[in-house]
Amino acid sequence: MTRKLFGTDGVRGTANTYPMTAEMALKLGAAAGRHFRRDGSNGHRVVIGKDTRLSGYMIETALTAGLTSTGMNVLLLGPVPTPAVGYLTRSMRADLGIMISASHNAHQDNGIKFFGPDGFKLSDADEEAIEKITEGEIAPAQPANIGRAKRIDDAGGRYVEYAKTTLIRGTQLNGLRIVLDCANGAAHRVAPQLLWELGADVIPIGTSPNGLNINLDCGSTHPRTCAAKVLETGADLGITLDGDADRVILIDERGQIADGDQIMALFARRWAEADRLRDGVLVATVMSNLGLENFLQGHGLRMERTAVGDRHVVERMRQGGWNLGGEQSGHIVMTDYATTGDGMIAALQFLAAMVETDRPASMLTRSFEPVPQMLKNLRYAPGVDLLSKVEVQTAIEDAKSRLNGRGRLLIRKSGTEPLVRVMAECDDESLLNDVVNGIIAEMEAVA
Template sequence: MARKYFGTDGIRGATNRMPMTAEMAMKVGMAAGAHFVRGDHKHRVVIGKDTRLSGYMLENAMVAGFTSVGMDVVLVGPMPTPAVAMLTQSMRADLGVMISASHNPFADNGIKLFGPDGYKLSDADEEAIEALIDGDVPLAASAEIGRAKRIEDARGRYTHFAKASFPRDLTLDGLKIVIDCANGAAYQVAPSALWELGAEVIAIGTSPDGKNINDGVGSTAPQVLCETVVASCAHIGIALDGDADRLIVVDENGRVIDGDQLMATIATGWARRGRLNGGGLVATVMSNLGLERHLAEQGLGLVRTKVGDRHVLEAMRSRGYNVGGEQSGHIILSDYATTGDGLVAALQVLAELVRADAPASEVLHRFDPVPQILKNVRFDRTARPLEAASVIDVIASAEAELATGGRLVIRPSGTEPVIRVMAEGDDRGQVEAVVDRICEAVRAAA
């Protein structure tokens, strides 16, 4: 079924424009609350947010929506997305809400929903909520209207949870770590957790003003982190995104280490200690071929999914894997969390660094990525360029040319009218030529 409001990761858009208006946020609260009011117990929803200015508006609107259908609301303030998922479980809530647009600019915002098990909602739940948004939601009787309460110890609860994922026999004593919190949701909890584990912490991106989230800082803008690591002679740099479910690392030389390298580091380390489930890891079609080859050399497998952490998580749960993620740094470690958790993933990377007692540039560079080229081609929404015979022929020719020495991924974007054309292989010139040829064919057919 086509979605009207929900995308690949909740509802997202520019604030004060549909669907990110206060009115819509209230309707989502009413619809989601009505959908999850089941049984005769007192129902509860946990609401967290990142540091965007619009978070105040959307938070209050959602409180009105949830309380109007009889749900009590627990407000935890600025907290990472994985913290909201954890608290939803821990507090036996019926629903969890994270108000965030992740790595997007401050003018955007979004709504992510978690079920009582701490996992993102199923397609069926999202479709049921969409139907209620556009329908009539029964309101609670006057005596059954919900209450709202803000709890002050949520940061401490999550900090303790994250620290508990770090091996008890290790500390971060002697490590100088630069942490970039993107002026986002983890601006307090991430530096605190690292300091409490013994690290010397240099924190940047920890002065949110409502408008500077992800602005020149964070996992999508690591240049300041790279410069700070080198200038301060730090051992490693860690960058989170606006809602702290994504992680990018910088080694002591200021070189960026992406999610593929980090997943390889964690998976091979866990495999050595006999705690890697599934005999490998789960990643998307966008992860580098070098990762797949490296894992094969270690006797480990790679399961690929469509782009999106929800697809990664679905495959992990159905196949029994406990490590998965995306090249962008969205890493899911299901032994600890029900969604991507940048801080928990960072602590696992740091554990490998401590155990190896070697520079980050050696420990975290697990393989040489093969050349990978990605280009986007815009098209008219009414056109179907990938169904054109000319495009199909060019793609078939490219697949034959790359054969076993490379890989081709062509897919329409889920958020904008573009076709994404990605190819990778050992010969950069060949890869670039293949991508250009396909892009030209798509443009001609669009």
């Protein structure tokens, strides 16, 4: 079937416009409840987490109404990271987990992500089944079987305690001065608490959410804010999360930014040396830098590339039985510890490497020299298909011809925003600029 609601990572859109309306959230909740409440008993439960967007109150309430109307019992976690929802879905024996978040997007957007009882994001088949149910009449539960809802006060604490267990017993961060940017998002309480309890000297920023400032000039999409604070305070490391804390970008003590590719390179090498990297494989997306792939090959390791989206990374990891993957944007997936990208657990693993090697962050965040890469985004109006325009197609074919044997070109529509992304890699930076800017110019001319 053609999917209208679900994109690359759940359902997402601008709050109070389709599909991010209270009406649609209620229907999605009821449809998910009907799909997962298979035996008619009243023992089924759902955990719901959210980030700090103002619209989260509206969507949380609507989802709860829809779920309870079909007999599901709802456990409200409040603001917690997306990976905490994946963990708690499984830990609390829930039939379904839901995270209300639009991740790194601005406050006006929101989204609904679903997790199955195993803590992993839903399969395409489950998403399609839920979407199909929303298109018809959804049978409600009998009055005596309507579900209940209650708040869980210790959800964040449960996640913090679990995150600590991912470190070797006895690992402490004493003496480390860390700037932590929580993007005014879902981790604004749990992340500082986690690092402080492990002994770090924490300098928190982006921890004053007001419903409208999530990801605003802070977090992983604006790492310069954290970098400036690292230099100002003389910190050993900067950690920048996004709005739902499933991705991380690191800043070394010199203020230099390390993206997900550099983090994955470090982990892959260390895990391979410890005989922990299954089959010597790292799963990454088509956006990861060619320098990362060359680095892995130089260490006798292999990269498996997937489509963009941590969900695609996780699916490929599960298919191959591999345990490390991620994205350049900072989703680091370690299935030994988590069912989805987890910014804080990835940061903990990096800090553990600093402690174990007694090396500064700058010696661990530059495993390879990236091939020059340029990425530009162009926003388009609803209903406009820029990539179908003859002029744009001609520009793309010309760019491919010019890059042949010298680099690579990737053009795709974002799965979460109305953007076309143009990315190219090439050792010749002049050619790189010409190719990317030429395609963007053609798209702007016909937009």
